Amino acid sequence: MADIAAADLFARHYRDIYRFLARMTGRRDLADDLSQEVFLHAVRALDSGVGAVRHERGWIFSIARHLLTDHHRREQRRPVAAPPVAESAVGAGQELALELADALGRLPEADREVFLLKEMGGLSYEQIAETCGCTAESVHARLYRTRLALRAMLSV
Amino acid sequence: MTEAVLEATISAALDGERVDLSVLRRALAQENGRTVLASFVLLRAATAADPIEADERVAARTRATLLRRTRGWFAPRHLAVAASVAAMAVAASFWLGAQWQRAATSPSPTPGVAVAEATRAPQPPSPTRMLQFQPGVDWRDGV
Numbered sequence: 125m126a127d128i129a130a131a132d133l134f135a136r137h138y139r140d141i142y143r144f145l146a147r148m149t150g151r152r153d154l155a156d157d158l159s160q161e162v163f164l165h166a167v168r169a170l171d172s173g174v175g176a177v178r179h180e181r182g183w184i185f186s187i188a189r190h191l192l193t194d195h196h197r198r199e200q201r202r203p204v205a206a207p208p209v210a211e212s213a214v215g216a217g218q219e220l221a222l223e224l225a226d227a228l229g230r231l232p233e234a235d236r237e238v239f240l241l242k243e244m245g246g247l248s249y250e251q252i253a254e255t256c257g258c259t260a261e262s263v264h265a266r267l268y269r270t271r272l273a274l275r276a277m278l279s280v
Numbered sequence: 281m282t283e284a285v286l287e288a289t290i291s292a293a294l295d296g297e298r299v300d301l302s303v304l305r306r307a308l309a310q311e312n313g314r315t316v317l318a319s320f321v322l323l324r325a326a327t328a329a330d331p332i333e334a335d336e337r338v339a340a341r342t343r344a345t346l347l348r349r350t351r352g353w354f355a356p357r358h359l360a361v362a363a364s365v366a367a368m369a370v371a372a373s374f375w376l377g378a379q380w381q382r383a384a385t386s387p388s389p390t391p392g393v394a395v396a397e398a399t400r401a402p403q404p405p406s407p408t409r410m411l412q413f414q415p416g417v418d419w420r421d422g423v
Contacts (some may be wrong), residue, residue: 125369134343138418150337159334160342221329224371228385238357243327249297268291278326 130167135185138163144244145226146183148192150235158195162188182251185241189255220278225279235270242267283312290317294324 141162146155165187170177177183228236231238234256242254249260249267256263274280286307294301294317305314346387 130346130349131343134346138339138342139334142339143330143332144392146332146334147330152332156335156338156342160345163342163346166348190403218329218331219325221331222325223288224323225330225332240327243324249292249295263299264292264297268288269293271320271323272287272292275316276325278323280319 132165133166133180133184134163137181140244141184141242143190144240145188145192147225147244148233149195150229155196158188158191161191165191168227179247179251179254181245182247182255185245185247185251186255189237189241219278223278224274226228227274228276231270231273235266235273238263238266239270239274282308286310287316291320294320303398 126132138159142155142159145158145162146152149155149158162184166184169187229237231239238252239258240248241255245252249263252263253260281303283304289299290307291312294305307316361392415421
């Protein structure tokens with residue numbers, strides 16, 4: 125794989141992969157490590173001739189999700205609810221963003237995952253379904269329920 | 281039509297998924313539908329405004345690691361090339377060794393030529409003076 129391809133892959137997805145993992149785990153250090161692993165896996169896969177990737181973004185988020193699952197398995201424990209990661213500075217009028225992050229941490233992991241794959245990953249229902257191994261209808265229903273739950277939690 | 285269907289339709293429409301337009305129209309015609317839409321839009325905006333960002337130094341290190349892996353000598357493609365070169369070198373060494381051994385142990389196909397080449401005398405020098413002997417003067421028979 126050419127350097128440019130690896131650099132492009134990194135430029136296109138690193139920020140969102142990191143944010144997704146940080147909100148899923150609630151830990152910056154873990155998000156750092158897992159993000160790096162995601163891209164090393166991706167480059168290795170491309171080097172070994174994984175073939176044409178149909179949906180690059182869906183593919184890279186799938187890698188992130190699998191690594192997250194592996195991590196949980198290694199830890200031999202259910203993932204803890206993701207607490208909001210402490211932020212040193214929040215822009216004026218951005219309190220809702222932090223409240224949302226806190227509310228996300230209180231959601232069941234599967235709901236949080238689908239919500240973040242949609243809102244941070246920008247994946248379609250089909251891509252989320254492929255990533256999570258469920259149906260698009262189930263993604264639709266889960267997203268809708270999660271939004272209603274967040275709406276109630278945040279009173280928006 | 282239940283409120284849940286209306287809200288689910290708004291949720292899907294917000295996500296750019298295909299929805300029943302007549303249901304969506306009805307949902308948005310209701311005040312509750314519009315409120316739900318506003319809430320969902322707000323949630324999306326709040327997610328986008330999430331201040332969590334990767335540390336730039338960590339990101340740079342990760343990027344460097346990634347590029348080093350694709351560029352360094354230990355990149356899989358480079359390792360494959362290096363392995364091929366090493367294999368060819370080993371094969372060439374065996375072939376040359378076999379050739380050399382065969383040449384050292386087998387007799388020369390034309391030994392006479394080799395001997396003649398080795399023992400060939402150099403050309404005689406050209407004469408520089410002439411000596412003449414006269415019979416009866418310079419020597420005598422029977423003496």
